[in-house]
Amino acid sequence: MNKAALVADVQKIMSQGTSMASAERATDAVLTAIKRGLRRDKEVSLVGFGAFSMTTRPARNGYNPHTRQPMKIPAIRTVRFKPAAELRARG
Numbered sequence: 001m002n003k004a005a006l007v008a009d010v011q012k013i014m015s016q017g018t019s020m021a022s023a024e025r026a027t028d029a030v031l032t033a034i035k036r037g038l039r040r041d042k043e044v045s046l047v048g049f050g051a052f053s054m055t056t057r058p059a060r061n062g063y064n065p066h067t068r069q070p071m072k073i074p075a076i077r078t079v080r081f082k083p084a085a086e087l088r089a090r091g
Contacts, residue, residue, distance in 0.1 A: 006027060007023050007024045007027050008020075008023075010023040010026060010027050011023035014026070016029050021081070025074075034052060037040060037052075037055050038052060038053075042054045044070050046084075047084070047085055048084055048086045048087070048089055049083070049086075049087055050081055051081070051084075052079055052080070052081050053079070053080050053082070054079060054080075055076060055077070055078060055081075056075055056077050057075060057077075057078055058075050059073060059075040060072075060073050061073070
């Protein structure tokens with residue numbers, strides 16, 4: 001599912017009188033709130049859905065697959081998602 005399909009589903013769920021533009025604004029607002037929560041609190045928990053959390057992957061050694069030369073892969077901040085038991089049961 002891409003963002004356009006997500007917005008279309010949000011519009012269907014909200015009601016028949018909801019415009020596509022207002023459904024897109026609602027979707028954007030939720031995504032922005034999740035991003036802000038991750039920046040500020042490092043974790044966003046949605047009961048029944050799951051938890052997003054900021055983590056740091058440590059630096060490690062790897063290799064270039066084309067040349068097979070060793071290389072250093074730097075540490076990176078990333079977002080992890082842990083689904084709630086309710087979501088895992090449906091999946």
